[in-house]
Amino acid sequence: MGFPSLFQLVCLSWLFFISGTHQLQSSQEQLLLQLSKYLEYPKPLEVWNNYSGDFCYSSSSPQLTITCQDNSVTELKIMGDKPAKVSNFDGFAIPNQTLSEGFSMDSFVITLSRLTSLKVLSLVSLGMWGTLPEKIHRLYSLELLDLSSNFLFGSIPSQVSRMVKLQTLTLDGNFFNDTVPNWLDSLSNLTFLSLKGNRLKGPFPSSICRITTLNDLALSRNEISGKLPDLGSLTGLHVLDLRENQLDSELPIMPKGLVTVLLSKNSFTGEIPQQFGELGQLQHLDMSFNFLQGTPPAPLFSLPNISYLNLASNMLSGSLSNHLSCGSALGFVDISTNKLTGGLPSCLSITSDQRVVKFGGNCLSIDPHHQHQDSYCKEVHVKRKQSGGNDIGVLVGVIAGIVIVVVLLAFVFLILSRRYCSRGISVQHLLQKAVPDKSPAGFSSEILANARFISQAAKRGTQGVQIYRLYSLEELKEATNNFDQSTFMGEGSMGKLYKGRLENGTYVAIRCLTLFKRYSIRNLKLRLDLLSKLRHPHLVCLLGHCIDGGGQDDSSVNRVFLVYEYVSNGNLHTHLSESTPEKVLKWSERLAVLIGVAKAVHFLHTGLIPGFFNNRLKTHNILLDEHRIAKLSDYGLSIIMEEIDKLEAKGDGHKSWQMTKLEDDVYSFGFILLESLVGPSVSARGETFLLNEMASFGSQDGRRRIVDPIVLSTCSQESLSTVVSITNKCISPESSSLPSFEDVLWNLQYAAQVQMTADSDQKSDAASQP
Template sequence: MHMGVAALAVSVLLLVSLNSIRSITDPDEVDALGLLYSSLNSPPQLSGWKSIGGDPCGESWKGVSCFGSAVTSIEVAGLGLNGTLGYLLSNLLYLKTMDMSNNYIHEPVPYQLPPNLTYLNLANNNLNGNLPYSISSMTSLIYLNFSHNSLSQPIGDLFANLQNLSDLDVSFNNLSGDLPNSIGLLTNLSRLYLQNNQLTGSVNILSNLDFDTLNIANNHFTGWIPQEFFSIPNLVVGGNVFENGPAPPPPPYTPPPPRKPHKHHNQNEAPTNAPIGDDGQESNKESSSSKKRLTAGPIVGIIIAGSVVVALFAILATLFCLHKYTKKRNKNQNKLAFPLGSPSTGVNKGEWHQFSDYISSHAPTEWSSLTREPPLSSYGQSRSGVKDIHEHKLKSSQSATQLKSPSSEKIDKTSGKVGSARGPRIPITAAYYSVAALQTATNSFGQESLIGEGSLGRVYRAEFSDGKILAVKKLDSSALPLEDEEDFLDVVSKMSRLRHPNITTLLGYCAEHGQHLLVYEYIANGALHDLLHFPNESRTLSWNARVKVALGTARALEYLHEVCLPLIVHKSLKSANILLDEDLNPHLSDCGLAALTRNNERQISTEMVPSFGYSAPESAMSGIYTVKSDVYSFGVVMLELLTGRKPLDSSRTRTEQSLVRWATPQLHDIDALAKMVDPALKGIYPAKSLSRFADIIALCVQPEPEFRPPMSEVVQALIRLMQRTSLIRRTSADETGLSSRILEDEATSDVFL
């Protein structure tokens, strides 16, 4: 009896213990929620929450739901929360629902969000910046809402993997630029809200999606409204600059069938108004029923002209014609030697599709609206001398290859020779500028307009008649050995698709009279190199501004290395290629230009590379550059930010001329590190932040490339550094006095000392 009672008591205790163990929340998730609570300034509305420790799943934390020991839902909408979202949200691996809408949350959206969310609602807050690229890997997302915030910049190509997404709302922001290609891949998207932004370009990319609701009102969209839109139950398109009426269907008119294919079979067979199906009228591949249909015209004529008696002769005539046609078909097939192996594809079909491609290229589609037509002199002439404006539009919007030598001008237009060797290029979203327009804007590329010079050419300030100020990079033809116009246009096409707030935006290009120019946004504060090495009393970068520059540049490299497909190696990372805007946000320039030297190994090793002092050891020896080479160069830039010294400085003593060689042994010595800091900072910096900054540098400039971290890890380390500094400032402001100014986070305007 007693033994039974004892066993029962032990069992109860064991069950209670197991239940309590299950209720203990994962420590990483506790840290994430604790940091979120602190970043929101520890609001009393979140009852039960703690900055450090606690058990969200075992205790009653307002708005938090769990399954076992995993946090699965955070729903704290409309509580008047004010602050930021912290930097540990990616620790919430099991979180499915996150609703923090209708609050006062500010700052940019965290770079890393919970990776397995299905529902994310951050609407009606004060978030700024852009949509984070981590969204691209959140493959479980079904609902995404960032409406009524202050998001800006173009929308990145984030959606290729979000095949479950059904609701997307980014309305009432300041998003700009064209719609990304990947948004057209959202096959399950049923509700899309883009209204009240600054979006531009065509909306054709949305025409194949099956919407229940589409609102694109009050933007700057152009072109035609696709006909498919008019079947959407809830459609709002007002407040744009669309052309009147729906878009004409592709092709925009019904052309007669191309005549050339009829030369391969009986030209008296099909009437000119015969319908053309997907088979392209491949009469030499038709079935016997098709052959009978080919003689329908003669039979009808005989019936109308003759009588019932004549019908018998008509049948005999039909059999005779079929027999004769069969012989002629076999004869024609023997004459034609096609390289195509498939019996279902012949020259007729190919030529018809190529003709259709040509016709489609002249329709008011997305490509033609994205690309301004260049003047006739901007491209080389074809061998056949075809120079009409349609030819040039086809070349710019498809693949811009020069025409091969066809037998006639007619074949030239319909055979699809243009770009057939390489396939259609991704459309160039940058505008086309003539040399004359750029000469006028730069005062004939005068010395007074020169604002920079590098190994690839000179950069000029361009002021246009409408008051717009841009930067024009005039490429040195001797530094870029282009094989043909194709190389330049391919690179421009890829560069024009780069979308990141920390990468200079390519706005235009010019390829005319043998000259190659690139038109970029104008960045007001110039290069980081000048601010570091030619400072004045009013333009010395504070410590927080330097960390901000490092983080922004790291994010740009992470985008090039880990988001772009195929990945992009910069190969010329240096402080002179990091431009700073009025808020000291960094913009990495020359991204993608290294591709222009891909066909010349010697040129790669001597021209499109970082200046001496930035090159990784393995790259300096072999001329081969990888993403790890960029990481090394980034570490050198961080050393510049830390010390204010140039990577190579012959004016210093021999042991201090190489920045990396001199600084690396001292990065983990606290006393030596304090002596290395840029004297321009005047000792105003947080010691812990300085030490962590040095730790990141040490990892990046390791001589063995395999030991250098990927840029995503560098980004996370810099984010933690900034967030910890921000937390220290908030929790110790009453005690630190002057240090509260020193520890200001990157969002403040106090970026100069």
């Protein structure tokens, strides 16, 4: 009798366990649905509407990722489409791209905190607004928190200091307007801190200097002022980004492990410390647009890993030594607009093909057309020698007055720029060329081997994509039926393209590159490894490669096969030609595609050092998936192919320039904008015709004559004018007038915001009609 009772007890326990598991799972799903309701059912969560399975096993995408463990949600990532770039948001007037006035950040966080097992939380561009509640600390298990590109304002709550498991804290692109917290050292596991693009003010907090685990620190585009303290205690720091603040001290001691230092557009004074010449890991240094004086330390130019050095627009003086040596990796140097005299060292010679050097606006003894007279640079020194006693005080006062005026003018310019343009010229807009080792795109083996992401968040944002791997030639032959003609998709200057089906049923696109240049196996693998690091929601995902050959001599490598995800819904050029009503791309949809591509190109320029330029930007290479999300293809191949962007056909008018600089991507994108405005049938008439017709955009009659009727019937005038204006800038023949991609992206997002408002008003008017 005892045995059956025991058996029944075990069965009941098992049933109770199953029932409890189901209830827990169900409660988690209810919480997710409640969060979707709070967020007003954003597009990435539409997949939940008719989904009947377990949310934990739903497919991931760049816009939505859910990971579970033991039937509890441990990772939640949602990428929305409500950017937070607004010029006049003051924390009270709610912009149009935010969630409605009924949204409560406090209620949202309370519900969110019931997901007690969350370790990763990323809620980006969802239009959330309000102050960040103190209750956020209830998410005590969080290791990563990313609330970028929303409309959060006020202060960063002090209760965040209790979230001691945090390793990554990212609050970029919001409107936080208090001081930078001085309790950040309570986050003892923090490795990545980014508060870029807010309105944080006050001094640089000393507590940051006590976060010994910190690897990346980004506080750029804020209003932080005063002294920058000694950062030498941050021995693990690799990236320091303090651009576009109001720091006005002398430069302090820096950690020796730094790889990237961005200090431009502040008011740093004094000489560049000799200690900077001891930063052996340093690759990228930008200290332009400050008030630095004296002669730059010679060892700075010969650092073993330095590839980018920008000292432009300071008050540097004296002569550079004729015996100054440059590091083998140094590919870009800008010492322009200073007060340097004498000659130019041979390693910075304009006749060198090893690096790009900018030196205009000094008093150097070469290139007199772009140099000042000697008196311009010696004036300050002469006055100092002739003056004495009180005269020195007077001179210092005069100089201080000039500096204050310059700072005030710069501040006014910055305010106007933020209001009417973008947040300024990005560092990446100046980056033009890396050091060549007689290689096609100018990337040395050292740079290729040490290439790294500036923003580790770029990697974290794409954890749902497939892992990059190597394919055998036999696998690819099987996937394409031995590259049968039926799988052939097309051919261009970048090789043939085939559609394949892998053994697991996944469709892929396989591009066969015939190499113009022979590489060693190591060199080629370094280049492919660099390509494999590129992951972005608006890039066609590179899944792997296959090298045809495998010997150790250069001549053994003849072909490379690149395996991409297959995007089935055609390219932008085809969609712009559609006349079927259900397939036509309205203006708002075209803007969404353009914004996606601009984000991808901006990432290619800035997400990796060295950046990727010459990216074959044209409407044929912009693919749309089944949700009409744009994905850029054929990017980054310039590091493998020796000759890129050849004229594929005589009708391809706007491909007639040499793509050799960063600005050429902007120029190419300008013609994508133009084709989106006028349609492919007009753009096919060639570059010269389009450039001549651009003047027509200035009048209503001209626009009606040249702009695609679909655009005219679905756009607001302000939205259209914004895009026409940025298009004009992108295709300007003057390279110095070209906008940065950050500027382009901001203008497109603004145009989309204006269009969204117009569409909403139109719907309201229609609904109010009797």
